[in-house]
Amino acid sequence: MWRLVIVALLALCLTGFGRTPPDTLVIGARTGIIVDFDPARIYEVFTAFVAEQFYDQLVDFEKGNFKKIEPGLAESWEVSEDGLTWTFYIRKGVKFHSGNELTADDVVYSLRRSLALNFHPIWILAQYVPDPEMIKKVDDYTVSITTTEPVAELTIASVLAFQGICSIVDSKLVKAHATPDDPWANEWLKEHDAGSGPFKLMKWVREEIIVLERFDNYWEGPAKVKRVIIKDIPDPSAQKLALDKGDIDIAWDLLPEQVDMYRNVEGFKVVETPAWGITYVAMNAGKPPFDNELVRDAIRWAIDYDAIIYGIMKGAAIPGQTFIPKGMFGHLPETPYYKDVERAKELLAAAGYPEGFEVELLTTDRPDRVAIATQIQADLAEIGVKVMIRQMVGAQFYELYRAQKHTFLVAGWGADYADPDALAKPFAHCCTTGPDAKVRQLAWRNMYVDCDTTLLVEEAARELNSAKREKMYFEIQRRVLDKGPFAILYYPLRQVVMRDVVAGFNLAHMEYFTELWEVYKTG
Amino acid sequence: MVVVVWGVVTITFFVARVIPADPVAAILGPQAPQDAIERERARWGLDKPIHIQYVRYISGLLRGDLGVSLRTRRPVSEDIKQFFPATVELGVAALIIGIVLGIGVGVISAVRSGSLIDHTSRVFAIVGLSMPAFWLGLLLLLIFYHTLGWLPGPGRLPYWYPLPPRVTGLLFIDSIIAKDWFALKSFLQHLVLPAFTLGWLSTASIARITRSSMLEVMHEEYIKTARMKGLRESLVILKHAFRNALLPIVTVIGIRIAYMLEGAVLTETVFAWPGLGRYATQSFLSIDFNAVVGVALFMALLYSFCNLVVDLLYAYLNPKIRYV
Structure with a gap:
């Protein structure tokens, strides 16, 4: 009896499972x-x-x-x-x-x-x-x-x-x-x-x-593969194992450190592109101490951006401090801020906080965001600002953020459509902090009122002359960069890893423009 | 039981709503405009006072309506119907592994108390009880799937293979109905690692209780009598000792069944197993009110049912216990 069971189990184990078919x-x-x-x-x-x-x-x-x-x-x-x-x-x-x-x-x-x-x-x-x-x-x-x-x-x-x-x-x-x-x-x-x-x-x-x-009968001609299967594998480590075994062709959600393991490894390739997202620190300009412009500036000068981009994100991000990301029309390629403790201290002193202050930093429980919050806590300690980190689930975090109840937080944003208007409205459109505001997005949530800039955001959306329009977005970004309620930390990269038999794959800045129509497999 | 169920529903209902978090905002995402969130809240009746929401929910429940999930936008009962069969399959396989291995190891350890086998099995039991399911799962995947290639990876079937038509939702049965022998074989292969991961937790606790219960019984007078009568040792152990040691073991098995769903949460995530554990996790994380209460209610019913079965088994195993 036992022999029979063992033979059956071995037979179950040692028979083939199949690999992904070429089509x-x-x-x-x-x-x-x-x-x-x-x-x-x-x-x-x-x-x-x-x-x-x-x-x-x-x-x-x-x-x-x-x-x-x-x-x-x-x-x-x-x-x-x-x-x-x-x-x-x-x-x-x-x-x-x-x-x-x-x-x-x-x-x-x-x-x-x-x-x-x-x-x-x-x-x-x-x-x-x-x-x-x-x-x-x-x-x-x-x-x-x-x-x-x-x-x-x-x-x-x-x-x-x-x-x-x-x-x-x-x-x-x-x-x-x-x-x-x-x-x-x-x-x-x-x-x-x-x-x-x-x-x-x-x-x-x-x-x-x-x-x-x-x-x-697709109007542009038939796709190159016969079938696409998207298999739900929620755990990134399990995705990695499946990719290594050739059970999947593309792993969609690997962690940055897992992606790094595939660089220059035979049989695999890493495809990455700026994801048209922005990771930022927000300071509520309607509440002290961030109602003081100099304090906001001091925070921007105190953060170690490189430590976040290269240490925490491990290359899954590129430098960027303006709210229109690289590759999008109107992007202003300026990154004036770097860690300058002395300058940040001087700004704090000029703002009336020579001894610093205490503040609570909110973050969701995403591991990368928690690590960023910890880095900011260490950076701000150097200028005398004592940061208490408070982690919470997304549902709770966004409830507070939407209600303007936060003081200081770390979060992310992505472009909804492929036009600078999709970012200028959230980041720079706010002329009143009340519930009657036309756009109640990030500038509003952070109570950053600037009616001139709001007007410029509306004019830029209407401007039909492309060159003029681009200049308007440059101007809007400069204003937010200098005086706004944000310290933009980086632009995240979208990364996927695939077997090298996959060809014709183009990852778009906006994930939803990624088409599989031209993708094929060489084996 | 009605009181228990009502209590579970009421407590879960209010606790889910007291948390300072807006499920609509969480589900629509951080970028959805404020007016869209307000519109959606009104659509779901979440703009009404909490007592009105409660009365509405309870009156729906009395008609057998668990409400609609905010996250999946389907009736919660339909979601449970979809996700529960996969958990049943995993749970049953894990329980079989847990019972067979647990009792086997427990009996041997008790009989050979103090021997190397006993010490080894006790170490395994402690390691088993202290090892988190997700860690064990990943370890098993690494060894048997990634390194040795003996068993397949996450999921219930090869990724490229279509599921057989759904009849019962139990892939084991559906493959047989569809006469899809490849699917059946693949499913059984895919079941081995997650079932072992989930079963391991039960194995450890069942082995521990079996050992101590057996040791206790083995010192009883009637065992000595049986031995003095000249009965074979195997007969003494199985017929006289084991049967009398069974009562606490059954209790532990009953408890393990209920705990299995807890273990299933992590096991199902690691092995991409589309079961109720994962559904529950997702619902809790997005504070999906109706789904949270629905799953809690379902769990309460399941738990009560398991307790009932254990109680009935007591009476069967020990004729001295009678329910009136």
């Missing part, structure tokens, strides 16, 4: 963040990356260059002289996965549907196009979109290229799944795709697996 790309990632594939609700970065494989938008960007707009489902477009009406000419012959042809009706239906559902990401479109009636069909292949105010071409293109609310769905298919209780078929679209992208969503088992299959 299938297998990605190991944390998929727990995905809750819904309805484009009207997609907002999380990883969900948008997956949806990018099965939904298209009117416009796109040149690969690796977010300053150059490219045609998407619209082959061309023009703007009226007053800068208010955009006319898009839809590409003919584009098929949805259902076989239906994509027409102007689908474009109008999709955008109006997102506005009607009014889910949280809608602000990105609604800030310029709030009313469904502003989206009109001109003929079967022409759509006009009117904005409330003139908007720069790059801004409107970035909004319309947003993966989610501006994705074009197959209106016939969606309507077929609508019910009286659910007229926009939100329930059905949560777990199904109605897109025209290079892959079809075949299966999604929550927190287990996503299976995408090539759509052979």
Whole structure:
């Protein structure tokens, strides 16, 4: 009996498990963040990356260059002289996965549907196009979109290229799944795709697996791999083991120190790009001692930026102190601050705090953020500022931050769409600290009131001349850099590690623009 | 039992809401605009006073409605239905490993008390009890998957292999129904390491209690009598000693079943096992009110059920115990 059991166990152990097939790309990632594939609700970065494989938008960007707009489902477009009406000419012959042809009706239906559902990401479109009636069909292949105010071409293109609310769905298919209780078929679209992208969503088992299959009639030509499997592996160490064994082709969420282990290792490659995010320290300008401009400046001069970038982030970050990250239109490449204890002490003394002060620094329980908080605690101790670190879960942290109840914290932010407006509004738009503020984002949360800059942020969004617009963003960034409530620490890098059999993979600055359409395997 | 369940629901409901954290803000993310958060809070009824939310929840519960998860935006009962079968499979396999190894090691240690085997097994029991599941899991993955390549890595099937059609949610049964023998074989291979990781915790405590219970019984007069009667030693141990030592062992097994979900939280994360443990963790971290209360309620029912089974087993094992 025992022999039989041992033989059975050995047989179970020593039979093959299989490796990833050459026509299938297998990605190991944390998929727990995905809750819904309805484009009207997609907002999380990883969900948008997956949806990018099965939904298209009117416009796109040149690969690796977010300053150059490219045609998407619209082959061309023009703007009226007053800068208010955009006319898009839809590409003919584009098929949805259902076989239906994509027409102007689908474009109008999709955008109006997102506005009607009014889910949280809608602000990105609604800030310029709030009313469904502003989206009109001109003929079967022409759509006009009117904005409330003139908007720069790059801004409107970035909004319309947003993966989610501006994705074009197959209106016939969606309507077929609508019910009286659910007229926009939100329930059905949560777990199904109605897109025209290079892959079809075949299966999604929550927190287990996503299976995408090539759509052979894709308008840009069929994808190079037949299938993409995204396997949920929440633990980074388990992702690493699976990558080492060849059970997955790409590990999506390795820790910086794990990524480092693969540099110059045969059989693997590291792909990285600035992630268009900003990690920063925020000082609440509405509360002492940070209501004093000199104190904020002293903190900026006291921080050891290099220790954070190279010591804690281990190369998974690049230097950057302005809020528009590298690679984005309008980026100001200035990094004036470095650790200068004497200067910081002088500024503190001039501010009336020669002996320093005590302050609580809030952070989430993310290990990298806790390490950064600890570094800042040590740096500020050198200028006499006693920092008490308070860790909390994200839900608690953001509750305090949103309510302006913090004094000092470390956090991160990412660009929502590929235009400097997506960052200027959060970081520099605040003319009142009350609940009536038009934008209640980072400048507002940190009670940093600057009505001149707020006005400039609004003008920059409207400016149609590109050179003038760029100068305006430079000016806004300089003001925030010198007087703002932030000490920007670095721009994080997005890093993935893959087997060297994977080719054609381009990691975009904004993860949701990363397409798997051209990816293939050499073995 | 009704009182226990009501108590669990009420305490969890209020504790989850008293925490100074906004689940809607957490779920929509740090970048969602304030008005979108307020809109979403109203959509979920979270803008209402807490007592009204409670009355609504309880009246829903009485109709069998556990509410909708803020995070997955699906009925909590549907989520539990999806994630629980994977935990059952893992738990049952772990329990079998725990019982077989635990009792085996415990009996041998007791019989050979003071020998090298006894000392070794006691060391293993202490190490087992003090070793965190995630650490053991990673260690086993490193040895048997990464280095030796004898067993597969995380997940329930090879990453590239599609799941068989879901009928029961139990992959073992669903593979048999679909006659997908490759899936069945792969599943069993994938089950070995997580089941051992989770079972190890039980093995250690069951072995410890088996040893001490057996040692106690082995000194009883009736064992001496059985030996003096000339019975075979194996018969003395299994029939006379073991059966009488079983009562505390059953208690520990009962407790271990309930603890298994606790261990499952870490084991399921390391082994990418899509079970209720992981669902519970995610729900707690995002303070997903309905899911937190739903899982707590489900756990309370499960715990009560395990206790009931243990009580019934007592009566079976010891005819002196009778329930009236």
